Amino acid sequence: MDEHSPVLLAEALAGLQIKADGYYLDATFGRGGHAGAILMRLGAQGRLCAVDRDAEAVQAARARLGGDARVVVAHGRFGELRRWVPQEWARRGFDGVLFDLGVSSPQLDDPARGFSFLRDGPLDMRMDPTQGISAAQWLEKVPERELVRVLRELGEERFAGRIARALVERRREAPVRRTVELAELVAAAVPRREESKHPATRTFQAIRMHINGELDELAQGLDAALQLLAPSGRLCAISFHSLEDRAVKQFMRRHATVDPVYAGLPQVPPSARPKLRLVGKAIRPSEQEIAGNPRARSATLRVAERLAA
Ligand SMILES: C[S@@+](CC[C@H](N)C(=O)[O-])C[C@H]1O[C@@H](n2cnc3c(N)ncnc32)[C@H](O)[C@@H]1O
Secondary structure (H helix, E strand, O other): OOOOOOOOHHHHHHHHOOOOOOEEEEOOOOOOHHHHHHHHOOOOOOEEEEEEOOHHHHHHHHHHHOOOOOEEEEEOOHHHHHHHOOHHHHHHOEEEEEEEOOOOHHHHHOHHHOOOOOOOOEOOOOOOOOOOOOHHHHHHHOOHHHHHHHHHHHHOOOOHHHHHHHHHHHHHHOOOOEHHHHHHHHHHHOOOOOOOOOOOHHHHHHHHHHHOOHHHHHHHHHHHHHHHEEEEEEEEEEEOOHHHHHHHHHHHHHHOOOOHHHOOOOOOOHHHOOOEEEEEEEEOOOHHHHHHOHHHHHOEEEEEEEOOO
């Protein structure tokens, strides 16, 4: 398998229940592994909207799919999804919305993007480098206490205090601006290593999630998807760590039950009725997929179906 292997592809396609004349939204185009496979199953009446917040992904989408009249490509983020999808398609409603969360292999592999602790590069980590501030700029100013909170909450890092202290001490001499510099600082600050995990894994995950506002984005994206789905439309979300998966699971469960305010009451207003039906359980990749594509190791796919309003 090559570096762009789409994760849980067959399972996501089955979850989306692709219809040849259906309308689909891939909110995380990346390099189009999933989008390309969806498109192959669409006929002349089918439609695909491909979105990504990364300009390089959008460029790849335009180069690959730009000539296809069934496709609309947009550069945007989950928080603005409803602005980017064609209004006519939004009114009709989508038959499927896919989120394949996290970073793509091309983002991780390019040292200039600053996502990897293994490849030296500027400490940037923005999925859309035209927005917000880089990880290096954030690390230059962040109060120690706030850094501890981010490392703990978003990285579930038990040595958050030690890492934050080491960073604050280092930046008194000079700001930390390179990925490998940060990775080495973390490795030296951590007293015990987790088996088969680089000591900076959690720190990089936490800073990346903070810089890109990933949990907020996910919450906004899921809300938008709920509004964009047609009755019987499918919501598929592939997450890569426990915080993301928890957010997806809780969102789906919350919308698959009656608003607790009305639980047990004889009259439930339409706005408080379940909007989703859970489809099956969480799906994990096979041993075979993990052997061929180690990035799939931590993936979880959840599927839900939009109920009629
Ligand atoms: C795991 S990759 C997707 C890979 C893709 N399914 C494929 O097969 O090539 C995730 C992509 O989602 C994009 N992304 C992450 N968060 C986003 C957000 N909030 N809004 C829009 N795109 C986002 C990233 O820029 C990245 O390109």
